[in-house]
Amino acid sequence: MIFLRSLPRTFRYLEWIFITVHFGVWLSRPEDSLPTLLGFYGILFVLGWLFPCERPYWQRFSYIVLGLTITVWARRVGIDLGLFLFFYISKSYFLLNRRMTIIITAFTAMPWVISEYFAEVERAKSSLEIASVSGVNSDNSLNIMISTLAVYTAASFFVIMFNSMLIAEQKSRQRVEELSEQVETLAATLERTRIAREIHDSLGHTLTDLDIQLAVAQQLRFRNLEQAFQAVDTAKILAGQCIEDVSQALARMRQSDFDLNQALTALMEQVRHNSALQVEWQVNLPKLSVHKSYQIYCIVKEGMVNVQKHAHASQVNFCGRLTSEGIVLNIKDNGVGFDPEKLHIGFGIQGMVERVQLLGGKLELKTALAQGTQIQVRLPL
Known part of the structure; x- marks a missing residue:
């Protein structure tokens, strides 16, 4: 399918655009370590280039797990590459299947929530919003986790449903193309059958009689010239009838009234x-x-x-x-x-x-x- 062949290029360009935009935002306010940031960029850049759509299943599964792990770990150290999380959930729908995508999404939820929580604690500490060493009190911790889980669940659900509709649409288009090809094949078959009927109806019997008369003339040409000539005359009449039958058939086919x-x-x-x-x-x-x-x-x-x-x-x-x-x-x-x-x-x-x-x-x-x-x-x- 053309759509599936274009997927690697589509994801690759989206990821590279996001990396470029993210780096531009970092330049405006460089909060994270540049070497660490470039390290994550490099890994994600390579993973974006390597889209294993035709690889064995275990390699595709490992690719998705590695991408999700890198994204979660980046968030744990304070680098927000959350959009990549949903890129890889989306990729899993195409590289694996719907059931495995849901399982992976469920297992990724808690690590992502925890990473988001610790990133929020570190951000709070660095901005001096709290003075306590423990970071965030229990009420705030629960609110952060619940809100993060809610956003993650909603975004994951949207990604899965969007991919599901995308796949369904592509399957429908492919089915339409297949049916169109079948219709063209059937139309060609029906046209051949129709032409065969027209030839048979217009010429079949007359040509058989014509062949018989010519065979008779051929056999009698050295024994009885008179009968041979009679057979030739009959063949001439039959040939004229063939021409007349064809003309009448064509006229009937073209006649609108x-x-x-x-x-x-x-x-x-x-x-x-x-x-x-x-x-x-x-x-x-x-x-x-x-x-x-x-x-x-x-x-x-x-x-x-x-x-x-x-x-x-x-x-x-x-x-x-x-x-x-x-x-x-x-x-x-x-x-x-x-x-x-x-x-x-x-x-x-x-x-x-x-x-x-x-x-x-x-x-x-x-x-x-x-x-x-x-x-x-x-x-x-």
Whole structure:
């Protein structure tokens, strides 16, 4: 994650800025020993540079403990580097985990309160606020400890909750990015599937027939030129039909005012004209979106092509109507039928099933040997 990779640099700059500001404040009123102060600065500077985010767990744990110890000890000798305490509590959330951060925060509370108390006693002595050697009376001691503990608890709670929200936000962003990549992959897959369907619907069957005719012409060219030429002529017609099918498919895909009833009627007339089938149809469908209309058209077309290729039927009936439950499509032929248990779902049937599922509908196939086949599709509005 980019955020985690940028953490070391962020913490490093914050710590170095704080060291610079702290040293500037010290120059305005030099109360602490300069060598001691520079020693703590040097240690914290090095620790800021060494951010062990990819180190073993024990090294990360030792790093946090060392940073907290240095900060507490600095306060014990009178150098206030309290902000580093919360830097390292924050670091522990990223380097360790939430549970260990809470444990470390709890165990650090008492040493920090004691160090703050002794630092306050030393400050009181140096400013001559009290004359007693014992420093601060018992009431003041209790007040100092309670107030220090309250501030420490509130600040630690804020740091932990802030880091928790930060991590949650980053995980959400990462999840969004992953989902976005999945959507792009799915979109590409759906587009490939759609193109495959279009190629199959427009060219698949015609190209198969074209290949057969060319193979016949190739075999007969030295034995029967007349039949070979007839096969070539048929192949030429099929090639023209391929071009026409592609043009019609592209026109339908681009058409913004696609009339489903008109397109289905034209399809039935084309099937009746190009085959020996007796075709009867009834079409009364409502106006739908272009996408849904085109999918329904392709479902019906694939069903009619299957009847022409496999049913060996003399009659086919198609009915498309609107019911109270949605759209119902029926394609029924009087062909040879087949055994449903031995059904091999070719790309044609598979394409129909995929399109029906895409529209949230159901496809039911009823058939038996020598009893014809009925395909019923139910689609919600």
